[in-house]
Amino acid sequence: MSNPELLIRGARLAAQLTERGGDPGDAPAVDLRISDGRIVERAAQADGGLAARDGERIIEAEGLIALTGLVDLHTHLREPGFEQSETVLTGTRAAAAGGFTTVFAMANTLPVQDTAGVVEQVQRLGDAAAYATVRPIGAVTEELGGERLSEIGAMAQSRAAVRVFSDDGKCVHDPLLMRRALEYVKTFDGVIAQHAQDPRLTEGAQMNEGALSSELGLKGWPAVAEESIIARDVLLAEHIGARLHICHLSTAGSVEVVRWAKARGVQVTAEVTPHHLILTEELVRSYDPRYKVNPPLRREEDVRALRRAVAEGVIDIIATDHAPHPVEAKECEWDAAAFGMVGLESALPIALLTLIQEGHVSWAELERLLSQRPAEIGRLAGHPAALEPGAVADLVLVDPAGVSVFDRARLRGRSVNSPYLGMELPGRVAYTVRHGYLTLDDGELAEPEAVAAAAGQGGER
Numbered sequence: 001m002s003n004p005e006l007l008i009r010g011a012r013l014a015a016q017l018t019e020r021g022g023d024p025g026d027a028p029a030v031d032l033r034i035s036d037g038r039i040v041e042r043a044a045q046a047d048g049g050l051a052a053r054d055g056e057r058i059i060e061a062e063g064l065i066a067l068t069g070l071v072d073l074h075t076h077l078r079e080p081g082f083e084q085s086e087t088v089l090t091g092t093r094a095a096a097a098g099g100f101t102t103v104f105a106m107a108n109t110l111p112v113q114d115t116a117g118v119v120e121q122v123q124r125l126g127d128a129a130a131y132a133t134v135r136p137i138g139a140v141t142e143e144l145g146g147e148r149l150s151e152i153g154a155m156a157q158s159r160a161a162v163r164v165f166s167d168d169g170k171c172v173h174d175p176l177l178m179r180r181a182l183e184y185v186k187t188f189d190g191v192i193a194q195h196a197q198d199p200r201l202t203e204g205a206q207m208n209e210g211a212l213s214s215e216l217g218l219k220g221w222p223a224v225a226e227e228s229i230i231a232r233d234v235l236l237a238e239h240i241g242a243r244l245h246i247c248h249l250s251t252a253g254s255v256e257v258v259r260w261a262k263a264r265g266v267q268v269t270a271e272v273t274p275h276h277l278i279l280t281e282e283l284v285r286s287y288d289p290r291y292k293v294n295p296p297l298r299r300e301e302d303v304r305a306l307r308r309a310v311a312e313g314v315i316d317i318i319a320t321d322h323a324p325h326p327v328e329a330k331e332c333e334w335d336a337a338a339f340g341m342v343g344l345e346s347a348l349p350i351a352l353l354t355l356i357q358e359g360h361v362s363w364a365e366l367e368r369l370l371s372q373r374p375a376e377i378g379r380l381a382g383h384p385a386a387l388e389p390g391a392v393a394d395l396v397l398v399d400p401a402g403v404s405v406f407d408r409a410r411l412r413g414r415s416v417n418s419p420y421l422g423m424e425l426p427g428r429v430a431y432t433v434r435h436g437y438l439t440l441d442d443g444e445l446a447e448p449e450a451v452a453a454a455a456g457q458g459g460e461r
């Protein structure tokens, strides 16, 4: 038996909401039919819409906005090796709850994702869990050691067909290794995603460097430690003619370097995390390790510059840097705590709050930032897709008038290190559809068996 058809009735398409500050009601209400993992029919209700068929599951989407499924280019799934923080299953459940249909899984696992064997293992775990498409990222250097290149070619040619390589968590600091890595990935249209942090300039660093770090007596992390690496790497990428992606941009100066590089035609793309679009270093005054993250929370001016850079297109994508850590690593003294925040479930609400409600981007632009551009950068097969007949049915339905409540009990991942605990944020992810089947149904995750069975019945493609 194949999966039931889905009929989505009366959604507004993000792609048709191109005006910043516009009202979702401005776009026509549209019906979409999904069958066999694909969108098969689409009709505006003003043109009569689509008639329901026997046995079809109907989703009433009045008031909801439909976006192509969100794609996270920067997720830490922690498996293998750190299953007390997250697993591929728990992390992709959090992804589905947040509206994501694809996540790119960072390489800082144990063993590190630096061989064909390990990336294929992660890919298999993702296929089995089936809550989201999992695309493993390969390490640039062996064991993230920064000394020898990993098996980049073998990972690219493996069944996992890796296209994104990163030592995230660590910076590829040696310029010669960075050069060789860029040369290598250029041969198969891959990309190096750099965690830009000069290690010498940030030894022992605990927060952003400035007046506040002096006042709090914490070792500072200067903006130049990020900006100098980005400047070097855009020049290297230009010299080689290869693709470079900058992870989690966090300073106003980084924006200026990327802007300059783009004006020169360098093939560079940049991401910002939701938390760097809203939180500032002032929160460190609490000494609450939930605010300890790499790169550190910066100044108000940086937050403003990052939002503007998104509006101007200097920043290409939003990526969560979902970084789960167990309570022991976060409920301790600031100095001893791990760096990182979970982010898959709060990404869309924070984007709504900081970008849509502030008039910086339209819904169509948000769809580019959270779905289509990351898919392009990661060379995700079958993407970017639009919500039209023939496309893979990866989509999310969002209620912009709804709210999301963040508390420990409601978070779907294994770890609870969210900076938004106890908060209510605007927007609610109502339905997530991956390869034509529901992973999130009216705010509730589908059952693991149902998801795995649906994927087995032709959902995988």
Ligand SMILES: NC(=O)N[C@@H](CC(=O)O)C(=O)O
Residues within 6 Å of the ligand: 076, 108, 168, 169, 170, 195, 292, 293, 294, 295, 321, 323, 324, 339, 340, 341
């Ligand atoms: N962002 C973080 O603070 N932590 C990440 C590493 C990283 O993204 O650099 C982690 O793996 O925990």
Ligand SMILES: [Zn+2]
Residues within 6 Å of the ligand: 168, 169, 170, 195, 247, 248, 294, 295
């Ligand atoms: Zn990083």
Ligand SMILES: [Zn+2]
Residues within 6 Å of the ligand: 074, 076, 106, 168, 169, 321, 323
């Ligand atoms: Zn990361």
